[in-house]
Amino acid sequence: MTALPRRGFLTLAGALALGVTGCQLSDPRITGGPTAPPPRPTPTPVPDIPGLEAALRHESDLAALGKQALAAADRLQLGAGQRAALGWMSRDHGVHLTALLAPHPAERPTSPPTPGPRFTPRPEPTSSATLAAAARDGAIRDLTGRLDAALVDYRASARGSRGQMALLWGSLAAYARAAQVALVRDAPRPDPLVVPVRELEPWSDAEAEQQVLRQMHALVYGYQAAIPWFRRPESQTAYDLLVHWRDLRDRVTRLLRDRGQTAPAAEAAYALPVQPTDRNTAAELLWRMEAAFIPFAGAWLAAATEDESRRMAAEALEEAARLCLEWGGPMTTWPGWPG
Structure with missing residues (x-):
């Protein structure tokens, strides 16, 4: 499969197990010397994070509800695609919860933090985290409502x-949008890839916008190549999305030019990751291109220094994550982060 220029297909890491060791009663003991224990160092203050308490509640409850729905899959008559999505969601909400419990959640640790003076225990699901619906449609509405x-x-x-931190919250929002699609659209999907966590590229806001603009040019080219292989109403949907991405491309171009920065122009052609020959390959082309765009939108969100640019980046990240799932692509634990 040929990759797009300046594009990477990036995915993210899952949770790791934590090993704990301890002293035994037979350990040697030291006698003599001072009787008073040495003073404990002052713990490094952990900044208060607005929204953290609500996020812990959401992720704990969503993990519990996902497990309940999966356990009741036969009774609810859930499809194979919905069952797979619930399995991924139960795992991913646990990964999110582990990161949020850490002193620095934007580092996305995959092991629970070591108990200490500022240790936050893993929260228990609230009393409202009970799947009461007796039928499939009601259960899906309950889950998508909690994601909302x-x-x-x-x-x-x-x-x-x-x-x-903006990317952390934007990534969780993008995941919620994508998870709603996965629950409503009972479709087979590729399994999420699990790769080591990577750090963000240290781009300035202008560099991030230039990179994301290059990817938008390629994304527009991909939609133009895919549209002829769809029938209505999908062809109209794809065309509307083409218009959407063109509009965002033009807005980013104006942002750069208004600041006196260079706005990269589109190339004459792009090497597509999938050459469309029918409806299914056209849909695969689009989800692969949306998936490849997601990390660039995340880097843009993290680098943004102005409110308008940050809002545009967050919306682009959410939309790309949603559309990747709409066209049949896989879920990603941390949309927008490089993997």
Whole structure:
């Protein structure tokens, strides 16, 4: 498969197990010397994170509800695609929870933090985290409604944050949007890839916008190549999305030029990761291109220094994560982060 220029298909890491060791009663003991224990060092203050308490509640409850729905899959008559999505979601919400419990959640640790003076125990699901619906449609509505509630809080936290913390909240919001699609659209999907966590590229806001603009040019080219292989109403949907990405491309171009920065132009042609020959290959082309765009949108969100640019980046990240799932692509634990 040929990769697009300046593009990487990036995915993210899952949770690792934590090993704990301890002293035995037979350990040697030292006698004599001072009787008073040495003073304990003052713990490094951990900054308060607005929105953290609500996020812990959301992720704990969503993990519990996902497991309940999966356990009741036969009774609810859930399809194979929905069952797979619930399995991924139960795992991913646990990964999110582990990161949020850490002193620095934007580092996305995959092991629970070591208990200490500022240790936050893993929260228990609230009393409302009970799947009461007796039928499939009701259960899906319950789950998507809980994702909606989380989405509102994550968007608010992203607006009030900067840098990697903005991306942390934006990534959780993008995941909630994508998870809703996976629950509603009972479709087979590729398994998520699990790769080591990587750090963000240290781009300035202008560099991130230039990179994301290059990817938008390629994304527009891909939609133009895919549209002829769809029938209505999908062809109209794809065309509307082409218009959407063109509009965002033009807005980013204006942002760069208004700051006196160079706005990269489109290339004459792009090597597509999939050459469309029918409806299915056209859909695969689009989900692969949306998936490849997601990390660039995340880097843009983390690098943004102005409110308008940050809002555009967060919306682009959410939309790309949603569309990747709409066209049949896989879920990603941390949309927007390089993997």
